[in-house]
Amino acid sequence: MRKNMTIAIIAIFAISLFTLVFLPSLYLISLAFIEWKQIYDEIFANPYLGSTYLWNILKTLYLSFRLALITVIIDVILGLPLAYIFARKNFRGKDIIEDITMLPLVIPTSGFGFATLITWTSSTGIFRLLGLNINTQTIIPLINLPFLVLIVHISLTFPYIVKTVSAALQETNPAYDIISQSLGASPLTTFRKVTLPLITPSLLSGSVLAFARSLGETGATLIVAGVSVTAPIAIVKWELENKLAPAAFLGSLLIALSFLLIIPIEYYSSQKRRISYSLIPKTKEKIIVKLEKKISKNLWWLRETASGLLLFIMVILPILTLLYTTSVYWSSEPYTGRFEKSIVYELFGPSKMINLVSKAIVTSIIVSSLATFISIYISIPTVLFIVKTRYGEIIRTLLKVPLVVPTSALGLSMILLWGNEGFNIIYPSIWLTILTHVVFSVPVIVEAGVSAYRQLNVELYEGTARTLGATFYDMIETVSLPMIKKSFVAGSILAFTHSLGETGATFLVMGNDITISTLVVNLVESQAIGTALFSSSLLIIVALVLLGVIRKITK
Amino acid sequence: MTSSNALDIINIAKSYGKIKALENITFSVKKGEYFCVLGPTGAGKTTLLKIISGLLKPDKGKIFVFGNDATDLPPEVRNISYMPQGYALFHHMTIYENVSYSQWIKDVKSDKPIEALKLVGLEHRKNDYPYELSGGQQQRIALARVLASGSKILLLDEPLSALDAVLNIELREELRKMIKELGLTAIHVTHNTAEAMSVADRILVLRNGNIEQIGKPHEIYDMPSSIFTASFLSEINFIDGIIIGSGTGRFYIETKIGTFSILRERSFVKEGNVIVVYRPSDILVSRKATSEDNQFKAIINDIEFLGLITRLHLSINSWNIVADVWTSISDRYKAGEHVYVIFPPELGIIYKYPKEGLILEISGDQNP
Numbered sequence: 004m005r006k007n008m009t010i011a012i013i014a015i016f017a018i019s020l021f022t023l024v025f026l027p028s029l030y031l032i033s034l035a036f037i038e039w040k041q042i043y044d045e046i047f048a049n050p051y052l053g054s055t056y057l058w059n060i061l062k063t064l065y066l067s068f069r070l071a072l073i074t075v076i077i078d079v080i081l082g083l084p085l086a087y088i089f090a091r092k093n094f095r096g097k098d099i100i101e102d103i104t105m106l107p108l109v110i111p112t113s114g115f116g117f118a119t120l121i122t123w124t125s126s127t128g129i130f131r132l133l134g135l136n137i138n139t140q141t142i143i144p145l146i147n148l149p150f151l152v153l154i155v156h157i158s159l160t161f162p163y164i165v166k167t168v169s170a171a172l173q174e175t176n177p178a179y180d181i182i183s184q185s186l187g188a189s190p191l192t193t194f195r196k197v198t199l200p201l202i203t204p205s206l207l208s209g210s211v212l213a214f215a216r217s218l219g220e221t222g223a224t225l226i227v228a229g230v231s232v233t234a235p236i237a238i239v240k241w242e243l244e245n246k247l248a249p250a251a252f253l254g255s256l257l258i259a260l261s262f263l264l265i266i267p268i269e270y271y272s273s274q275k276r277r278i279s280y281s282l283i284p285k286t287k288e289k290i291i292v293k294l295e296k297k298i299s300k301n302l303w304w305l306r307e308t309a310s311g312l313l314l315f316i317m318v319i320l321p322i323l324t325l326l327y328t329t330s331v332y333w334s335s336e337p338y339t340g341r342f343e344k345s346i347v348y349e350l351f352g353p354s355k356m357i358n359l360v361s362k363a364i365v366t367s368i369i370v371s372s373l374a375t376f377i378s379i380y381i382s383i384p385t386v387l388f389i390v391k392t393r394y395g396e397i398i399r400t401l402l403k404v405p406l407v408v409p410t411s412a413l414g415l416s417m418i419l420l421w422g423n424e425g426f427n428i429i430y431p432s433i434w435l436t437i438l439t440h441v442v443f444s445v446p447v448i449v450e451a452g453v454s455a456y457r458q459l460n461v462e463l464y465e466g467t468a469r470t471l472g473a474t475f476y477d478m479i480e481t482v483s484l485p486m487i488k489k490s491f492v493a494g495s496i497l498a499f500t501h502s503l504g505e506t507g508a509t510f511l512v513m514g515n516d517i518t519i520s521t522l523v524v525n526l527v528e529s530q531a532i533g534t535a536l537f538s539s540s541l542l543i544i545v546a547l548v549l550l551g552v553i554r555k556i557t558k
Numbered sequence: 559m560t561s562s563n564a565l566d567i568i569n570i571a572k573s574y575g576k577i578k579a580l581e582n583i584t585f586s587v588k589k590g591e592y593f594c595v596l597g598p599t600g601a602g603k604t605t606l607l608k609i610i611s612g613l614l615k616p617d618k619g620k621i622f623v624f625g626n627d628a629t630d631l632p633p634e635v636r637n638i639s640y641m642p643q644g645y646a647l648f649h650h651m652t653i654y655e656n657v658s659y660s661q662w663i664k665d666v667k668s669d670k671p672i673e674a675l676k677l678v679g680l681e682h683r684k685n686d687y688p689y690e691l692s693g694g695q696q697q698r699i700a701l702a703r704v705l706a707s708g709s710k711i712l713l714l715d716e717p718l719s720a721l722d723a724v725l726n727i728e729l730r731e732e733l734r735k736m737i738k739e740l741g742l743t744a745i746h747v748t749h750n751t752a753e754a755m756s757v758a759d760r761i762l763v764l765r766n767g768n769i770e771q772i773g774k775p776h777e778i779y780d781m782p783s784s785i786f787t788a789s790f791l792s793e794i795n796f797i798d799g800i801i802i803g804s805g806t807g808r809f810y811i812e813t814k815i816g817t818f819s820i821l822r823e824r825s826f827v828k829e830g831n832v833i834v835v836y837r838p839s840d841i842l843v844s845r846k847a848t849s850e851d852n853q854f855k856a857i858i859n860d861i862e863f864l865g866l867i868t869r870l871h872l873s874i875n876s877w878n879i880v881a882d883v884w885t886s887i888s889d890r891y892k893a894g895e896h897v898y899v900i901f902p903p904e905l906g907i908i909y910k911y912p913k914e915g916l917i918l919e920i921s922g923d924q925n926p
Contacts, residue, residue, distance in 0.1 A: 463642045463643075463644075463646050464646045464648060466608070466611070466613050466633075466640050466642065466646075467639075467640050467641065467642065467646040468648075468659070468663075469611075469612070469613060469632075469633035469634055469640075470611050470612070470613070470633050470634070470636070470638055470639045470640040470709070470713070471634075471639060471659050471660045471663070471703065471704075471707045471709075472634045472635075472659075472660045472663050472664055472707055473634055473659075473663045474632070474634050477634075477663045481659075481662075481663060482648060485648075485650045486648075486649075486650060488650075
């Protein structure tokens with residue numbers, strides 16, 4: 004009897020995990036095969052447009068991949084020194100600086116995109132004062148990329164590199180560095196010849212995450228892109244114009260291509276064998292070592308300064324500028340002093356923007372709470388399944404899928420799967436938004452639970468509990484779950500914060516139930532700057548408060 | 559099945575895929591006995607404990623607890639408690655909640671937890687959390703928890719291996735004392751020879767999933783059943799040779815440095831190629847020649863001062879050996895000095911020459 008119950012529970016859990024979390028990504032890829040004829044007719048041999056769609060698809064993909072690649076390269080250059088400092092140095096306020104570094108991973112992207120936009124282009128931003136004339140049309144020569152988009156992508160992705168690399172550095176024995184330096188190598192040579200080979204696997208997996216995030220970034224990009232169209236933005240635009248065939252085809256291409264790229268690198272970096280490579284020809288080694296000695300001796304301050312500047316310009320400055328601008332524009336326009344141009348007037352005046360904002364806030368809170376709540380219920384058995392069964396690791400790997408799938412592609416597949424083209428159950432609305440947020444919330448919570456289980460060595464305690472008379476269910480209830488509760492709660496708050504700030508997928512699936520983070524994009528596009536300032540500041544402040552709560556819980 | 563045994567393990571085997579973790583394990587543990595399982599890392603010690611506790615199912619074999627077949631029982635009804643390294647006190651529960659865990663989980667009311675806390679002398683700490691206690695107090699709480707659960711058998715999985723040497727000695731003495739006082743039967747797994755020797759009533763030496771030897775500590779130390787066990791218990795000197803004859807209760811073994819005579823009862827073989835083993839502490843060193851058997855001339859290459867004893871590194875022709883002598887401040891040995899080395903016939907051990915070769919035998923690795 005009990006055995007049948009167990010089987011039923013496992014079956015229900017497995018089916019819900021599959022349909023809710025894995026199916027959407029799979030569905031979009033399979034759609035390209037199932038609906039091939041329709042896609043072919045519209046994209047490759049469109050009777051009116053010829054192959055215009057195909058060219059547009061290739062163009063956006065080319066831009067997105069170039070952008071992601073350059074973003075990752077810059078991330079690595081800027082992120083490595085910071086990771087090194089976090090892992091090896093101790094100073095006052097290090098905790099706070101580490102938190103600041105991780106901010107871009109949790110704060111709402113549309114709000115952050117808007118913050119970056121006003122930092123670089125508005126009259127309250129510092130760069131206008133410095134005489135830099137930058138706008139959304141500014142293109143960087145040589146690499147031919149839109150400047151603001153690149154800046155935003157670097158801000159939003161460099162924490163992945165810092166996080167994975169500093170974790171790896173903390174695990175490697177600092178004695179290696181000391182030995183190498185005591186044998187006469189300069190710090191820089193030591194880093195290149197000793198430290199770097201040790202952390203290469205983590206550097207690669209951090210880069211993969213950063214690359215995937217850049218490839219799928221939608222919320223902030225929508226705000227700063229101007230006329231540039233990256234692949235995720237093209238999906239959003241086409242979907243809103245109801246051009247489903249090219250949107251679906253681009254979406255499935257994006258998912259498939261990110262996999263083709265990510266899986267080999269993940270596999271390569273997961274290999275235990277030593278990775279050896281040489282970037283510099285052996286004959287030049289002597290010159291390089293000499294150069295490194297010189298740099299280590301004379302330019303040691305560069306590392307700290309560059310890291311500090313990176314953090315300041317990429318993270319702190321935009322947030323401060325946003326909050327500052329909001330306060331300046333709060334009750335009157337600062338230059339003319341007119342009340343009619345103030346945020347208060349826009350919110351509470353004749354346009355009554357406050358209604359729109361408060362409705363979006365309520366929607367967001369409902370979405371994030373319900374999505375997190377559902378995700379927690381799916382995550383608990385998933386964590387147990389991963390740590391307790393032989394096939395758990397497969398599930399754990401599969402759960403990385405929703406994290407690398409571009410969010411707008413995910414949103415599209417949700418519409419196609421649940422809407423009238425697919426199951427015909429749920430249409431774009433608050434309910435589809437909730438379901439979409441579940442897809443990326445489950446992996447976040449599960450990962451927090453699984454890593455806590457492993458780190459705290461819960462299995463040992465479970466064995467003890469069993470021998471003291473606890474049945475398997477007693478053990479789960481009294482030992483396993485209580486032990487990982489803290490991390491589980493922290494993971495849930497993180498998922499809540501993610502959900503609050505998610506823009507790319509939400510844009511497509513929300514229908515008329517606008518969330519606060521997507522509202523920011525609409526407000527910027529419709530030039531309701533005052534309300535955009537207010538909403539972005541609100542989002543970022545809420546995210547900061549939630550981060551503080553996570554810190555409090557996990558410490 | 560005689561019920562004077564707390565535990566009877568019969569023919570247990572377990573493999574993980576192609577790797578045989580345990581093979582044909584058969585032994586018994588008496589009521590109230592402190593039983594040690596000693597072996598190097600990877601010998602199968604933890605697997606054995608998990609099988610006894612019921613956390614792991616054996617591929618074959620039977621387990622009897624106080625004479626009753628427990629092979630198919632789940633861990634929670636076996637009445638065998640498992641105590642891993644660090645004691646696994648639940649740190650999200652208070653001391654009292656920890657000790658009364660067993661009652662709480664079975665939803666019964668009982669005075670046992672408080673009695674157990676009184677017995678280990680920590681009743682006044684019952685509302686504290688485990689991290690507020692010292693290592694020794696945590697150990698006592700873990701024991702109280704076992705006692706309160708009603709388990710009569712306690713499995714200890716390397717309980718002391720995370721501790722430093724001094725604390726290890728202190729806590730292992732207390733552990734044995736408490737277990738004996740509480741009337742528990744303990745099976746204690748360790749890779750630390752000194753720890754096993756000091757706490758155990760009997761020791762089982764495990765190697766590559768097989769029982770190498772079972773016996774009282776001094777029996778095992780005196781007459782290790784294999785070269786592996788001998789070298790695992792302490793450092794040894796060994797030399798290969800051939801038995802060339804016997805007489806007056808002795809075997810005569812021809813080696814590259816001369817002939818050894820060793821008591822017959824100290825040999826595991828009667829003829830053929832053999833290995834002669836002597837511990838450093840069993841070798842006598844003297845400045846003057848005596849009329850003893852097995853006396854050889856040696857030169858001191860190096861002297862290692864270890865405090866109470868001094869270790870001499872000696873050469874007898876081409877054979878390098880170590881010998882431990884009591885440290886004497888007034889009469890110190892010097893490097894380069896010529897001395898006489900005596901191998902007492904009643905202390906040597908003769909083993910058959912291992913067919914896998916000597917290095918493999920001593921390292922204890924599985925045959926490829």
